[in-house]
Amino acid sequence: xxxxxxxxxxxxxxxxxxxxxxxxxxxxxxxxxxxxxxxxxxxxxxxxxxxxxxxxxxxxxxxxxxxxxxxxxxxxxxxxxxxxxxxxxxxxxxxxxxxxxxxxxxxxxxxxxxxxxxxxxxxxxxxxxxxxxxxxxxxxxxxxxxxxxxxxxxxxxxxxxxxxxxxxxxxxxxxxxxxxxxxxxxxxxxxxxxxxxxxxxxxxxxxxxxxxxxxxxxxxxxxxxxxxxxxxxxxxxxxxxxxxxxxxxxxxxxxxxxxxxxxxxxxxxxxxxxxxxxxxxxxxxxxxxxxxxxxxxxxxxxxxxxxxxxxxxxxxxxxxxxxxxxxxxxxxxxxxxxxxxxxxxxxxxxxxxxxxxxxxxxxxxxxxxxxxxxxxxxxxxxxxxxxxxxx
Amino acid sequence: xxxxxxxxxxxxxxxxxxxxxxxxxxxxxxxxxxxxxxxxxxxxxxxxxxxxxxxxxxxxxxxxxxxxxxxxxxxxxxxxxxxxxxxxxxxxxxxxxxxxxxxxxxxxxxxxxxx
Numbered sequence: 001x002x003x004x005x006x007x008x009x010x011x012x013x014x015x016x017x018x019x020x021x022x023x024x025x026x027x028x029x030x031x032x033x034x035x036x037x038x039x040x041x042x043x044x045x046x047x048x049x050x051x052x053x054x055x056x057x058x059x060x061x062x063x064x065x066x067x068x069x070x071x072x073x074x075x076x077x078x079x080x081x082x083x084x085x086x087x088x089x090x091x092x093x094x095x096x097x098x099x100x101x102x103x104x105x106x107x108x109x110x111x112x113x114x115x116x117x118x119x120x121x122x123x124x125x126x127x128x129x130x131x132x133x134x135x136x137x138x139x140x141x142x143x144x145x146x147x148x149x150x151x152x153x154x155x156x157x158x159x160x161x162x163x164x165x166x167x168x169x170x171x172x173x174x175x176x177x178x179x180x181x182x183x184x185x186x187x188x189x190x191x192x193x194x195x196x197x198x199x200x201x202x203x204x205x206x207x208x209x210x211x212x213x214x215x216x217x218x219x220x221x222x223x224x225x226x227x228x229x230x231x232x233x234x235x236x237x238x239x240x241x242x243x244x245x246x247x248x249x250x251x252x253x254x255x256x257x258x259x260x261x262x263x264x265x266x267x268x269x270x271x272x273x274x275x276x277x278x279x280x281x282x283x284x285x286x287x288x289x290x291x292x293x294x295x296x297x298x299x300x301x302x303x304x305x306x307x308x309x310x311x312x313x314x315x316x317x318x319x320x321x322x323x324x325x326x327x328x329x330x331x332x333x334x335x336x337x338x339x340x341x342x343x344x345x346x347x348x349x350x351x352x353x354x355x356x357x358x359x360x361x362x363x364x365x366x367x368x369x370x371x372x373x374x375x376x377x378x379x380x381x382x383x384x385x386x387x388x389x390x391x
Numbered sequence: 392x393x394x395x396x397x398x399x400x401x402x403x404x405x406x407x408x409x410x411x412x413x414x415x416x417x418x419x420x421x422x423x424x425x426x427x428x429x430x431x432x433x434x435x436x437x438x439x440x441x442x443x444x445x446x447x448x449x450x451x452x453x454x455x456x457x458x459x460x461x462x463x464x465x466x467x468x469x470x471x472x473x474x475x476x477x478x479x480x481x482x483x484x485x486x487x488x489x490x491x492x493x494x495x496x497x498x499x500x501x502x503x504x505x506x
Contacts, residue, residue, distance in 0.1 A: 055447065109405075
C-alpha cells in the first residue's frame, strides 16, 4: 500500500510515517501541507491512502480534500485531528459531499492498533475504491462496449429475521491490465461528461436478468440499481426501464431504483414524470445515501419513494457515536412514519448491527453481512442463505 | 489526579521496538524544545492565534508519546487562549523543563541500552 501523509508538524508526521512503515506500508510519502501533497500526487500519480491533518499551513485539510475530490488520485482518506468529535463528523460529511472516500476521522493520539484497523479497512475497500490511474471517458466507454463491465451484488438482509431480502447491483470493471476496478474510477468521470446512460442500462439489464434467476431459487428477492439524476431528465427513461424488465419477464416490483440527490434536480418536470410512471408500473423507488449532500426532507415529500437508505457515514460506528446514533434513530423513525422501508448501509460490526436493530431499522447492508460479489457467487450465497439465519 | 510527566506505556502503542522509541523520544524532545520556545514568544507577544496553533501542535505531539503534563498545560492554553497569558508561559516552561529532565534522567540511566 502506498500512503501519503499530510501533516504540518514535523515530529508528528515523521512518527506517523514510522508507524506506517512498522505496519508494512510499501511506500510512505510525506507532505507538510496540502500544496505539497497535491504536488506529490501530481508528480508521482495516484496513492492508495491519504492520511491528512486538518490544520496545516499553506493549504489546510479541507481544501486538500476538496481538490482530491476533483482529481480521483487518492483511493481513500483518513482524517487525523485532535479536534472534537462533532467537528470531525462534519468533515466526514464534507468529504462525502466532495466525492472523497473517507475511511475515518480519528482523533489523536493515534496508536498502532487503531492505525492497523483503518489500514485493514482500506485494504478491504481497495478493490471497490482504488483508482489505480485516471481513465478518460473514451477509455471507459470502450471498456463498456467490449463487455468488461459487470454487476456485482451486495446482499441486504432483514435485521429481525437475518434472512436475505435483496441485493444492490454495483458496477465493476474487469480491466484487462489493471484488474478489478471500483466505481470511483469511472462513475464520476462518466457523470461529469453526461455519459452515464450506457453503464446504467448495462447494469439494469444484468440486474434484471440476475434477479430473474434468483426468483427461480427463492421467491421475493429484490434487486436494486442506482439511477443518476441526470438520466431522470429524459422523460423516456421509465419506458426504457420497463422494456428491460419486460424482456426478461421480471416483475417490476422486484426492482428497486436507488436515487442519490448529488446535485439539484435539473429538469424537475421530466424527473417527476419518470417517478410517477415508474411507480405506476410497479417499480420501487429508494433514496440512497440519505443524510448526505442534497438528499433532504424536501425530496421525501417530492416523490413516491418506498425505501430510505441511511448513509454509511452515520451507520458505521454508530454505536460509539451519539450524534450518528441520533441521526440513525430519527431517520428510521421518519421512514416508518412515512411508510418507507429503512436500510442501514455500511454495517461493519456486530455493534453497528445491534444498534440498527434496536432502532427498529428493517434491513442491513455492509461488510458484516457480505461484500459485493459476482453474480455466480451471489447465487451460491442465496442458496446457502435459505437455511441459515443471523441474529 | 495530577498528570504524569511521562506515561511510558503510551509510546509502546506507537512503537513496540525499544530502539525506535528511543529515536522517537529524541526527535520529540528536540522538536518540542523549539516549539515551546516559539510558544513562549507568541504568548509574550500576545499573539493569540499563533499561541493557540502552537499549543495545539505541542499537545498533539505530547499525546503521541504520553507527555501528559505538558499536553494538559497546552490543552488549557488552547482552550482559554489569551486569558491566562502570564501564567501560561511560566506553566509551559516549567512543564517542559520537568519533561526534559525526566527524559535526560531516563536516557542517562539506561544509556547503554538506549543510545
